[in-house]
Amino acid sequence: MAEYRVVGKGIPRKDGIEKVTGEAKYTFDVTLPGMLYAKILRSVQAHARIVNIDTSEAEKLPGVRAVITGKDTQGMKFGFVDTPRYPAEQPVIAEEKVRFIGESVAAVAAVDEDTANKALDLIEVEYEPIPATFDPEEAMKEGAPQIHGEQVPAPGRKCAWQDWGVARAARSYNPVNNIGAAVNISYGDSEKGFSEADYIRDDTWVIPRTNHACMEPHGAVASYHPLTGHLDLWLSHMGFELKRYWISKTLEIPISKLRVHKTFIGGAFGGKAQVFDHEIIAAFLSRKLGKPVKLILPRDEVFTSTNNSIALKVNVRKGVKKDGTIVAQHVKLISDMGAYRGSVPVCLFLCHSMRDSIYNIPNLTHEGVGVYTNKSTTMAKRGHGSQQMTTAIESQMDWIAEDLGLNPVEFRLKNLRKKGDVLANRDTLNSFGLPDCVKKAVEASNWKEKRGKLGPGHGIGLAVSSMFNGSGYWPFTAGSIVRMNHDGTVTLYMGQAEFGQGPTTTTCQLVAEELGLEVEDVNLIDGDSELCQFDYNNFLSGGMFVSCKACLVAAQDLRQQVLKVAAEMLEEDAEDLNMLERRVYIKEDPEEGVAFDEILRYSIQKHGGDPLIGKGFCKPVPEIEFYPSLSKGSGRWTDAYSFTAAVAEVSVDAETGRTKVEHIWVGDDCGREINPLICEGQLQSQAVMGMGDALFEDVMFSEGRTINANFVDYEIPRAFDIPEITIIDASDPDPNGPFGAKEIGECARAAVIGSIVNAVYDATKVKVDSLPLHPEKIFRGLQEKAKV
Amino acid sequence: MELAKKWIKVTVNGEPRELLIKPNITLLDLLRDYLGLTGAKMACISNSCGACTVILDGMAVKSCSVLAMQAEGSEVLTVEGLAEGDKLHPLQQAFINHAAFQCGFCTPGKLMSAKALLDENPQPTEEELKRDMEGNLCRCTGYKKYIEAIMDVAQHPVKYSAKEG
Numbered sequence: 036m037a038e039y040r041v042v043g044k045g046i047p048r049k050d051g052i053e054k055v056t057g058e059a060k061y062t063f064d065v066t067l068p069g070m071l072y073a074k075i076l077r078s079v080q081a082h083a084r085i086v087n088i089d090t091s092e093a094e095k096l097p098g099v100r101a102v103i104t105g106k107d108t109q110g111m112k113f114g115f116v117d118t119p120r121y122p123a124e125q126p127v128i129a130e131e132k133v134r135f136i137g138e139s140v141a142a143v144a145a146v147d148e149d150t151a152n153k154a155l156d157l158i159e160v161e162y163e164p165i166p167a168t169f170d171p172e173e174a175m176k177e178g179a180p181q182i183h184g185e186q187v188p189a190p191g192r193k194c195a196w197q198d199w200g201v202a203r204a205a206r207s208y209n210p211v212n213n214i215g216a217a218v219n220i221s222y223g224d225s226e227k228g229f230s231e232a233d234y235i236r237d238d239t240w241v242i243p244r245t246n247h248a249c250m251e252p253h254g255a256v257a258s259y260h261p262l263t264g265h266l267d268l269w270l271s272h273m274g275f276e277l278k279r280y281w282i283s284k285t286l287e288i289p290i291s292k293l294r295v296h297k298t299f300i301g302g303a304f305g306g307k308a309q310v311f312d313h314e315i316i317a318a319f320l321s322r323k324l325g326k327p328v329k330l331i332l333p334r335d336e337v338f339t340s341t342n343n344s345i346a347l348k349v350n351v352r353k354g355v356k357k358d359g360t361i362v363a364q365h366v367k368l369i370s371d372m373g374a375y376r377g378s379v380p381v382c383l384f385l386c387h388s389m390r391d392s393i394y395n396i397p398n399l400t401h402e403g404v405g406v407y408t409n410k411s412t413t414m415a416k417r418g419h420g421s422q423q424m425t426t427a428i429e430s431q432m433d434w435i436a437e438d439l440g441l442n443p444v445e446f447r448l449k450n451l452r453k454k455g456d457v458l459a460n461r462d463t464l465n466s467f468g469l470p471d472c473v474k475k476a477v478e479a480s481n482w483k484e485k486r487g488k489l490g491p492g493h494g495i496g497l498a499v500s501s502m503f504n505g506s507g508y509w510p511f512t513a514g515s516i517v518r519m520n521h522d523g524t525v526t527l528y529m530g531q532a533e534f535g536q537g538p539t540t541t542t543c544q545l546v547a548e549e550l551g552l553e554v555e556d557v558n559l560i561d562g563d564s565e566l567c568q569f570d571y572n573n574f575l576s577g578g579m580f581v582s583c584k585a586c587l588v589a590a591q592d593l594r595q596q597v598l599k600v601a602a603e604m605l606e607e608d609a610e611d612l613n614m615l616e617r618r619v620y621i622k623e624d625p626e627e628g629v630a631f632d633e634i635l636r637y638s639i640q641k642h643g644g645d646p647l648i649g650k651g652f653c654k655p656v657p658e659i660e661f662y663p664s665l666s667k668g669s670g671r672w673t674d675a676y677s678f679t680a681a682v683a684e685v686s687v688d689a690e691t692g693r694t695k696v697e698h699i700w701v702g703d704d705c706g707r708e709i710n711p712l713i714c715e716g717q718l719q720s721q722a723v724m725g726m727g728d729a730l731f732e733d734v735m736f737s738e739g740r741t742i743n744a745n746f747v748d749y750e751i752p753r754a755f756d757i758p759e760i761t762i763i764d765a766s767d768p769d770p771n772g773p774f775g776a777k778e779i780g781e782c783a784r785a786a787v788i789g790s791i792v793n794a795v796y797d798a799t800k801v802k803v804d805s806l807p808l809h810p811e812k813i814f815r816g817l818q819e820k821a822k823v
Numbered sequence: 824m825e826l827a828k829k830w831i832k833v834t835v836n837g838e839p840r841e842l843l844i845k846p847n848i849t850l851l852d853l854l855r856d857y858l859g860l861t862g863a864k865m866a867c868i869s870n871s872c873g874a875c876t877v878i879l880d881g882m883a884v885k886s887c888s889v890l891a892m893q894a895e896g897s898e899v900l901t902v903e904g905l906a907e908g909d910k911l912h913p914l915q916q917a918f919i920n921h922a923a924f925q926c927g928f929c930t931p932g933k934l935m936s937a938k939a940l941l942d943e944n945p946q947p948t949e950e951e952l953k954r955d956m957e958g959n960l961c962r963c964t965g966y967k968k969y970i971e972a973i974m975d976v977a978q979h980p981v982k983y984s985a986k987e988g
């Protein structure tokens with residue numbers, strides 16, 4: 036295996052000093068001269084016509100600068116998905132009616148937050164309630180309240196995909212029975228497959244919404260310059276491209292006049308990818324008033340008005356031969372989508388895609404619908420669709436193994452795909468470390484000695500998961516520049532957003548490796564839409580595989596330029612040269628060489644002033660222009676998949692039904708680890724987050740109202756809850772990844788959830804069919820068992 | 824009704840300050856809005872996340888839940904006061920060495936909680952540490968690395984007091 040100097044080393048993060056000294060400025064820390072503070076009035080009705088909004092008292096309050104309602108933002112729609120088939124349908128501020136509790140109804144800008152809050156209290160909204168529907172299966176029935184009406188008119192504007200080059204326009208459409216998204220994927224012949232099966236199992240799971248619970252609440256600072264028409268933005272985001280596109284589109288400000296400035300970002304996990312009403316409102320108010328406006332959401336609004344993860348009912352029917360060969364699978368999904376689509380149309384597809392690279396299933400049908408309900412919208416969360424599917428499928432794998440008397444490890448290994456497999460959509464598994472992940476996790480956990488042998492109340496479970504490595508999304512490319520500096524260091528311009536996952540360090544490692552430099556020799560300019568290049572950005576799971584690779588390509592370009600000039604200076608062939616410590620040397624005679632700063636001077640003097648600038652770019656799935664059909668699952672989706680196998684050991688208290696996770700082993704294939712310290716952090720993070728998902732996280736509603744919209748009632752794991760965690764590198768470097776690296780950020784969470792679910796079953800033999808595994812569910816199950 | 828403003832004397836990061844403030848503001852508001860010390864963060868304003876933790880007269884407090892007036896005559900230490908000149912505090916250095924943060928939003932609060940704990944109990948067990956830090960939520964790290972970082976400081980004070988850290 037190739038040895039690298041910088042790649043593969045657990046180098047301390049480059050953003051350390053700012054983050055440990057408090058210097059790191061998050062959106063919430065940005066203060067501009069003359070800044071106003073905005074607040075949003077949220078709907079208290081789940082479904083109601085807005086009869087009247089009286090803002091007159093609020094407007095009279097001293098210190099209030101503007102009060103706006105849906106009349107001001109009439110016709111402005113936004114959404115994560117905006118295709119000809121699924122045009123964005125969420126109003127920036129509710130217009131004729133509200134569709135969920137927490138929807139924006141009015142907004143205020145004032146001299147300070149207190150005044151803005153007082154003004155909200157003075158706004159009188161007269162609602163006329165409409166029957167609401169909260170359960171997707173009720174909402175699908177004839178006669179259920181129609182949340183978007185019978186016929187949704189064509190939007191009267193270009194949808195995003197048209198802006199991005201797709202020829203079709205959005206049409207008027209009819210969301211029959213509140214169904215607002217659908218997917219129908221199949222290959223092979225399921226009917227035939229099931230007819231050949233010796234054994235068929237059918238299981239259904241209900242997976243609730245959970246919250247991303249980023250420690251930094253969502254927020255925006257917008258500053259519009261009335262004379263130049265420029266809009267400066269500071270946002271908490273996962274990539275500036277989509278945000279500036281949407282703000283430009285809704286406010287009709289040319290995109291080149293919008294600048295998203297670099298901010299530190301306090302966590303994202305998928306939940307900050309889409310544009311939000313509050314961001315557009317802050318920008319709208321700033322333009323209206325010609326003043327900077329800050330709008331930070333209080334924690335309860337993060338829960339009620341941004342988005343939660345995707346709620347799914349997952350039904351899996353599986354046909355298996357006696358020897359354990361899977362012959363058919365039929366999945367049916369129903370998503371409780373919320374009042375607007377959010378990312379559900381994508382998720383329904385990803386539920387298939389996130390699992391399709393794992394098991395070889397010759398006959399497969401995957402169908403699903405997203406159903407409008409009068410609840411807040413739902414969105415990707417770290418492994419979009421994977422954890423819902425993994426919970427259902429991996430628990431079923433264990434139950435099938437039990438029914439057929441198979442060893443659950445062998446049963447899985449037998450059905451795994453193979454390296455080099457080509458999936459139905461033509462994606463190829465050029466790397467496939469999953470068998471190794473399973474074997475290593477099983478071995479490290481001493482599974483053989485433990486499974487079924489730990490005694491009552493103790494159990495061990497295994498589950499596997501995968502994730503894709505970037506796909507096509509606007510602007511369909513990541514670009515980068517690396518320039519040589521006077522002293523032979525370089526400056527890298529990277530468009531990616533750093534929200535904790537570490538690209539500000541790992542990218543510099545790639546560039547340093549390529550150029551024979553140290554990480555300290557790479558200055559970084561990142562996350563600024565004006566200074567950095569296009570970047571299709573992180574939220575589509577391509578941070579390393581696509582965006583970081585673009586930076587590596589730029590470094591490769593600079594390397595070639597530097598070698599060419601050095602070859603001229605040294606009168607040698609470029610192939611005979613190498614570079615290290617800011618100099619180029621002759622491989623045969625390392626003492627002989629020229630320093631980077633001399634090379635730069637020479638280039639400027641002899642090559643018409645050429646200051647040595649490397650350019651790089653990378654396109655996800657370069658052979659397709661845009662996007663595959665998500666609703667049919669046809670067409671290339673990604674260039675690589677990452678994999679995880681997790682084993683969990685638990686103990687369950689029979690008296691209370693409470694589960695304690697004792698130990699989690701995570702075997703992960705993220706290709707080559709660029710920075711093991713960061714990789715370990717990503718996996719530990721997912722182990723703990725997955726434990727929260729499995730055991731207690733659940734955004735709860737009563738008649739559409741979120742009843743646990745705070746960190747007291749919505750628990751996330753705390754320091755005291757964490758189990759032992761063992762991280763095992765089982766990487767299979769991918770030929771297309773930068774130095775073989777793949778994505779790591781969102782694969783393991785699903786496997787961890789599945790492994791805990793299976794461990795709890797091993798400990799209790801109680802079959803649960805919904806997450807989280809609340810003690811009551813287990814306790815009741817144990818009681819039932821005792822009765823039998 | 825606007826409340827009459829009041830003078831407050833407080834020492835922040837070693838500097839005595841005298842300020843005219845609205846009496847109903849929190850210590851977090853005082854630090855952030857009046858003194859421009861934005862290191863302490865706000866993630867919940869309900870005493871349940873620890874992002875706003877600072878040290879008030881030697882005790883870690885959640886500054887979102889303390890009135891500024893309660894700090895009258897007191898000494899406040901924030902994350903901005905941890906490093907001395909060009910030398911990071913041992914905890915800061917350990918956090919960097921161990922990659923004990925990811926997004927960093929919870930980090931200032933954690934550092935301050937950890938400092939208060941180690942000042943009082945320089946050799947905590949891991950169990951004590953986890954109990955003590957229960958009020959400091961972190962969504963990114965899974966807690967592992969920062970517990971290791973703090974334990975490292977507790978167990979190797981000499982290493983961290985050396986010049987290079």
Ligand code: FES
Binds near residue numbers: 864866867869875
């Ligand atoms: S902001 Fe003070 S405890 Fe959360």
Ligand code: FES
Binds near residue numbers: 961
């Ligand atoms: S590092 Fe992000 S919340 Fe702790």
